[in-house]
Amino acid sequence: MSPATPYLRVDTARLRANVARVADQAAAAGVSLRPHAKTHKCAEVARLQLEAGAVGLTVATIGEAEVFAEHGVEDLFIAYPLWLTDDAVRRLRGLSDRVDLAIGVDSTESAARAGALLEGSGIAVLVEVDSGQHRSGVAPEAAGTVAAAAAEAGAPVRGVFTFPGHSYAPGAGTDAAAEEARALRSAVESFRTVGLEPDVVSGGSTPTLAASLSDPGAGLLTELRPGVYVFGDAQQWELGSTRPEDVALSCRATVVSHAGGRLVLDAGSKALGADRAPWATGWGRLPAYPDARVVQLSEHHAVVDLHGAALPALGSRVDLVPNHVCNAVNLADVLWADDTAAWHVVARGHNC
Amino acid sequence: MSPATPYLRVDTARLRANVARVADQAAAAGVSLRPHAKTHKCAEVARLQLEAGAVGLTVATIGEAEVFAEHGVEDLFIAYPLWLTDDAVRRLRGLSDRVDLAIGVDSTESAARAGALLEGSGIAVLVEVDSGQHRSGVAPEAAGTVAAAAAEAGAPVRGVFTFPGHSYAPGAGTDAAAEEARALRSAVESFRTVGLEPDVVSGGSTPTLAASLSDPGAGLLTELRPGVYVFGDAQQWELGSTRPEDVALSCRATVVSHAGGRLVLDAGSKALGADRAPWATGWGRLPAYPDARVVQLSEHHAVVDLHGAALPALGSRVDLVPNHVCNAVNLADVLWADDTAAWHVVARGHNC
Numbered sequence: 001m002s003p004a005t006p007y008l009r010v011d012t013a014r015l016r017a018n019v020a021r022v023a024d025q026a027a028a029a030g031v032s033l034r035p036h037a038k039t040h041k042c043a044e045v046a047r048l049q050l051e052a053g054a055v056g057l058t059v060a061t062i063g064e065a066e067v068f069a070e071h072g073v074e075d076l077f078i079a080y081p082l083w084l085t086d087d088a089v090r091r092l093r094g095l096s097d098r099v100d101l102a103i104g105v106d107s108t109e110s111a112a113r114a115g116a117l118l119e120g121s122g123i124a125v126l127v128e129v130d131s132g133q134h135r136s137g138v139a140p141e142a143a144g145t146v147a148a149a150a151a152e153a154g155a156p157v158r159g160v161f162t163f164p165g166h167s168y169a170p171g172a173g174t175d176a177a178a179e180e181a182r183a184l185r186s187a188v189e190s191f192r193t194v195g196l197e198p199d200v201v202s203g204g205s206t207p208t209l210a211a212s213l214s215d216p217g218a219g220l221l222t223e224l225r226p227g228v229y230v231f232g233d234a235q236q237w238e239l240g241s242t243r244p245e246d247v248a249l250s251c252r253a254t255v256v257s258h259a260g261g262r263l264v265l266d267a268g269s270k271a272l273g274a275d276r277a278p279w280a281t282g283w284g285r286l287p288a289y290p291d292a293r294v295v296q297l298s299e300h301h302a303v304v305d306l307h308g309a310a311l312p313a314l315g316s317r318v319d320l321v322p323n324h325v326c327n328a329v330n331l332a333d334v335l336w337a338d339d340t341a342a343w344h345v346v347a348r349g350h351n352c
Numbered sequence: 353m354s355p356a357t358p359y360l361r362v363d364t365a366r367l368r369a370n371v372a373r374v375a376d377q378a379a380a381a382g383v384s385l386r387p388h389a390k391t392h393k394c395a396e397v398a399r400l401q402l403e404a405g406a407v408g409l410t411v412a413t414i415g416e417a418e419v420f421a422e423h424g425v426e427d428l429f430i431a432y433p434l435w436l437t438d439d440a441v442r443r444l445r446g447l448s449d450r451v452d453l454a455i456g457v458d459s460t461e462s463a464a465r466a467g468a469l470l471e472g473s474g475i476a477v478l479v480e481v482d483s484g485q486h487r488s489g490v491a492p493e494a495a496g497t498v499a500a501a502a503a504e505a506g507a508p509v510r511g512v513f514t515f516p517g518h519s520y521a522p523g524a525g526t527d528a529a530a531e532e533a534r535a536l537r538s539a540v541e542s543f544r545t546v547g548l549e550p551d552v553v554s555g556g557s558t559p560t561l562a563a564s565l566s567d568p569g570a571g572l573l574t575e576l577r578p579g580v581y582v583f584g585d586a587q588q589w590e591l592g593s594t595r596p597e598d599v600a601l602s603c604r605a606t607v608v609s610h611a612g613g614r615l616v617l618d619a620g621s622k623a624l625g626a627d628r629a630p631w632a633t634g635w636g637r638l639p640a641y642p643d644a645r646v647v648q649l650s651e652h653h654a655v656v657d658l659h660g661a662a663l664p665a666l667g668s669r670v671d672l673v674p675n676h677v678c679n680a681v682n683l684a685d686v687l688w689a690d691d692t693a694a695w696h697v698v699a700r701g702h703n704c
Contacts, residue, residue, distance in 0.1 A: 004437070006704060083618070135653050136653060256432075
């Protein structure tokens with residue numbers, strides 16, 4: 001019996017192809033791959049990535065690091081400017097006994113704190129710089145000052161990282177990759193002014209991946225941290241960074257109503273996530289109906305304008321690709337691989 | 353030790369006041385209250401609502417009904433046009449042995465199916481009508497036809513329901529309540545043309561609550577199904593349907609960065625949900641900084657423009673009210689009541 005709808009399904013052939021393609025491209029470009037596991041939160045996908053040559057995983061929280069360490073991952077980078085409470089320090093030290101661990105810092109204060117509180121743990125720091133997203137991260141030219149503060153406080157400084165999240169807009173990928181490269185070059189120069197040389201220069205996102213892999217030297221990149229590439233989603237589809245035929249995760253839904261002559265599906269924001277970028281054309285896409293748009297989304301309903309196509313019958317099943325796969329996965333306890341195997345979303349909800 | 357951030361916290365004094373106030377208003381207006389439990393998904397909140405006089409609970413899915421039945425709730429309405437698969441029928445019949453159960457139908461096809469497949473179970477149906485949201489539900493004047501199809505197929509027809517979801521826009525509450533009343537009156541007349549009289553005429557939403565309670569007779573309403581009123585959220589705050597000082601749930605977050613001179617908190621869309629209505633002023637509100645706006649939200653970061661207020665120190669804690677509390681709660685395994693008691697979100701993720 002197939003699962004009750006709505007449920008998330010993984011096409012494992014596409015998933016494997018996505019993992020292999022990007023691993024091969026990174027190897028050919030001479031860049032390490034450290035995929036962001038917040039996208040999938042699954043031990044099965046992590047294993048595929050590591051078997052394909054990933055040097056380790058990126059995670060966003062200590063909780064995610066703990067889960068992947070329990071599942072045998074030995075090299076983890078928490079790409080986040082953690083604030084080190086007593087409890088965070090205790091958990092990080094516990095992890096560092098088992099895994100090669102690094103964390104982000106983005107101020108002299110957090111750098112000095114990391115040095116003081118993590119002393120002797122072997123936990124490394126990477127300085128986060130802002131390459132144009134204007135979220136976290138110091139200005140690139142201040143990277144050396146933060147690195148020096150960490151080194152002075154005794155923290156092993158591994159390098160510098162950024163997330164070019166401003167790549168998430170139509171046509172923005174190439175420019176964002178170029179800005180990322182400029183920011184990282186400036187950060188490396190800033191490191192050198194304080195007598196430090198970064199071992200790791202880390203960047204990457206799925207929308208900038210093609211640009212980064214075609215010319216990684218331009219930005220001195222040694223490592224890429226894309227997440228979404230494993231599955232793709234409607235955002236990447238609409239940005240042109242994933243081909244629809246490569247999208248490996250969708251939400252299977254049931255037609256529950258034809259109200260108003262439109263298609264109403266039983267998948268809403270509690271299955272898909274409520275993400276909708278200003279440039280998105282709707283709340284997800286339907287592979288079987290490329291012209292259709294999800295024109296209304298509530299918690300348990302998606303209302304679809306089929307753009308003139310015939311309405312599928314009540315009770316039939318239709319696949320929807322969520323806008324932002326990371327948030328859809330984080331709503332599910334299980335992903336159904338090829339509709340048969342249950343992959344547990346082991347790091348779901350591990351937000352701290 | 354207080355929980356690690358980000359976490360959801362409930363102010364139980366405010367929660368109890370919200371539950372009591374609306375229960376008292378409904379009693380004074382002579383309208384039954386059947387709160388929607390999708391907002392809180394917690395046995396503790398359900399108990400408060402039932403103790404205050406709610407006639408039962410509303411839920412959105414069979415899974416939510418199963419969870420609340422396990423927690424002793426004896427009267428449940430699944431306010432959704434369920435498509436009855438074999439598995440759904442088996443689960444509904446299992447539930448009907450233990451609880452008074454009703455479901456929604458919104459087509460002659462689903463009505464006939466309910467009659468045929470649920471025969472002898474005692475499960476009642478309510479006909480859903482569209483009162484202006486244009487999501488699910490038949491046109492009000494077609495309600496009698498659907499009711500007759502259900503009755504002819506042997507389903508006990510309990511009445512009619514609607515959700516005036518078009519109330520979710522600034523200034524729309526009063527008009528939406530009036531449209532809801534007109535739609536329900538038309539539906540009742542449509543029932544009478546086929547010789548049926550609805551026992552239950554059910555509507556309501558949090559933004560229309562004040563209007564419905566002040567004049568329930570206008571729409572023949574016998575029952576209201578608000579959900580969000582128990583906690584409130586930033587949407588209700590900005591719509592004016594919840595006072596900021598009545599908001600009973602917030603997300604406690606830590607200041608992790610001062611990048612760019614702005615406040616960066618460790619609560620993102622994986623803790624708050626990604627909901628943002630076109631009219632919302634940001635991705636949540638900060639009770640301690642009424643003029644501040646969350647100008648950027650990603651999975652683990654909220655970037656806040658404090659509108660000139662002094663930046664709280666790195667490591668300090670700040671409370672954020674999510675835009676849409678139902679989706680924030682659905683991301684959490686636990687709500688922290690008064691920062692001390694763990695209320696398990698027992699129906700989290702029960703989407704089918």
